[in-house]
Amino acid sequence: MDTQLLISGVIFGLSIGSVFFLLAIGLSLCFGLMRIISLDQLLYYAIGAYITYALFRSTGSVWIGVLGGMVISGLVAFGVERFIFLRIYERDITFTMIASFGILIAGVGAIKYVWGLAPLPVPSPIGAMATILGTEIPVYRLVVIVISILVYVGIWAFLNKTITGKAIRAGIEDIEHVEGLGINVYKLFTTTFIIAGVLSGLAGGLHAPLIMVDPQMGLEVLPFVFMVVIIGGLGSIKGTLVSAFIVGQVISLGAIIYGPLAQMAPFAIMLLILLIKPTGLYGSKLLKR
Amino acid sequence: MNTHASPEIIRTDNVTKKFGEMVAVDHVNYSLCENEIAGIIGSNGAGKTTFFNLITGYYTPEEGTVIYEGKDITALPAQKRVALGMMRTFQLTSTFDSLTVTDNLVLSFIRAHKKHSLFNLFVTPRSRHRNNDKIKECLETFDLQQVAQRDVKHLSLGEKRRLEIAMSILAEPKVLLLDEPLAGLSETEIKGVLDVLRLNVSKQTILIVEHKISKVEDFLERLTVMHEGKIIADGKCEECLNAPEVRKSYWQID
Numbered sequence: 001m002d003t004q005l006l007i008s009g010v011i012f013g014l015s016i017g018s019v020f021f022l023l024a025i026g027l028s029l030c031f032g033l034m035r036i037i038s039l040d041q042l043l044y045y046a047i048g049a050y051i052t053y054a055l056f057r058s059t060g061s062v063w064i065g066v067l068g069g070m071v072i073s074g075l076v077a078f079g080v081e082r083f084i085f086l087r088i089y090e091r092d093i094t095f096t097m098i099a100s101f102g103i104l105i106a107g108v109g110a111i112k113y114v115w116g117l118a119p120l121p122v123p124s125p126i127g128a129m130a131t132i133l134g135t136e137i138p139v140y141r142l143v144v145i146v147i148s149i150l151v152y153v154g155i156w157a158f159l160n161k162t163i164t165g166k167a168i169r170a171g172i173e174d175i176e177h178v179e180g181l182g183i184n185v186y187k188l189f190t191t192t193f194i195i196a197g198v199l200s201g202l203a204g205g206l207h208a209p210l211i212m213v214d215p216q217m218g219l220e221v222l223p224f225v226f227m228v229v230i231i232g233g234l235g236s237i238k239g240t241l242v243s244a245f246i247v248g249q250v251i252s253l254g255a256i257i258y259g260p261l262a263q264m265a266p267f268a269i270m271l272l273i274l275l276i277k278p279t280g281l282y283g284s285k286l287l288k289r
Numbered sequence: 290m291n292t293h294a295s296p297e298i299i300r301t302d303n304v305t306k307k308f309g310e311m312v313a314v315d316h317v318n319y320s321l322c323e324n325e326i327a328g329i330i331g332s333n334g335a336g337k338t339t340f341f342n343l344i345t346g347y348y349t350p351e352e353g354t355v356i357y358e359g360k361d362i363t364a365l366p367a368q369k370r371v372a373l374g375m376m377r378t379f380q381l382t383s384t385f386d387s388l389t390v391t392d393n394l395v396l397s398f399i400r401a402h403k404k405h406s407l408f409n410l411f412v413t414p415r416s417r418h419r420n421n422d423k424i425k426e427c428l429e430t431f432d433l434q435q436v437a438q439r440d441v442k443h444l445s446l447g448e449k450r451r452l453e454i455a456m457s458i459l460a461e462p463k464v465l466l467l468d469e470p471l472a473g474l475s476e477t478e479i480k481g482v483l484d485v486l487r488l489n490v491s492k493q494t495i496l497i498v499e500h501k502i503s504k505v506e507d508f509l510e511r512l513t514v515m516h517e518g519k520i521i522a523d524g525k526c527e528e529c530l531n532a533p534e535v536r537k538s539y540w541q542i543d
Contacts, residue, residue: 163395163396163399166388166392166395166396167396169385169387169388170385170387170388170393170396173385173386173387174383174385177379177383177385178396179367179368179371180367180368180371180377180383181371181396181397181456181460182368182371182372182460183368183396183399184368185368
């Protein structure tokens, strides 16, 4: 394997890991705080990508598309939370998971109805190439990586510095005691769900120029995002970042070594990590409840 | 039965709670007056914690009503009762391990001192609360200044217990309900907690559930003894402890 292939492989892995990370933090926070497995986040990911496509077609700017995608995804997430999850938070976790899967499937149907079945292209907003150690790398991929790291820093600051963030962390620890302090936990739930939705939309928007936008795109990344959440440890933002980059690398470098590995290697890694550390890399004692 | 002059703040009429066949709380009539310092004791399984959970809304009674300041709150969920001014602590401390001592206090502070809109929640504590006098004062009163910036998971049980009571006092409830606040503490820590509680006597109604009377005897104005889900004595500590039913059921077991 030559150096150039390796470097472009690593960058490819980091950029795909960045997208997984943006999707996985939403899932991880929703599970940590509300105890729901919010599969519908993958719908907001697809919505983010489709809105990026649509706004790119009308305005000519992918970046406006990405921003619009975040806004629309956030709004759809807000609506879904208000009208569906708010009524079923108390139910069993399997119930909410199946409900969220239903929302995802229905949403994919709606996307097919509006935009059709054919995959749609979104061009890269940055055509420039950068040279790293003699290897040509698309600058856009580097931008995606930087954005995801900025999001990580932002989420970290939000959770550690603001009162809402602290209340969310307290809620991840013990939601009943937060309620016992007289804090309206449903406001925390709504806030968290919207943040998750916006980040899923951002993931979709940023991913769109790297792939073809198609209705099934959410379902295609589903297993990998799940893997990222599980390897990282539920509820841990740092763990999610690290594991997203690991999964990205395993997919990318696995493919360089031997094609079919790309799909299978992440599962092998997940199995290995769970055997050694069942709570994931940075898993907390969350699961005790 | 009640000689206290202040108006009644909590009253229960015939509250009953069953767990399957077992009647944990059996038609209990109880009332608590404003600024009263009252205690409930009883052996294990006497129903005192269940009764406590009925008052605070963690359980709903099968029969009977719970009245708070003249309003029927029998069906009101726990967090709404908090909003009315009822604050409780738990047998197992309910502090947040991953946050610092100050952050724990800030969380209990926000509800009590302003309407917490979502916008306010986005304010960083540094800008508004870190130097807040109330929190500072609280850290001093509870002897927690040294550990103010430490994560709660590194505190001793006594410190956690003090923090928990600090949190509930900081929320400025009308009624403070303490569920075995002294369990697992050393003699000096018990003294520390009681000293702090004494500071708030006459400003607050306090109801303490304890297993062992010896710890809180001097502190209480009034004592209620429960046995098998029923109140068997109620009044001044000494009178209660010498009552024949109490001698038979409580002292024998404990």
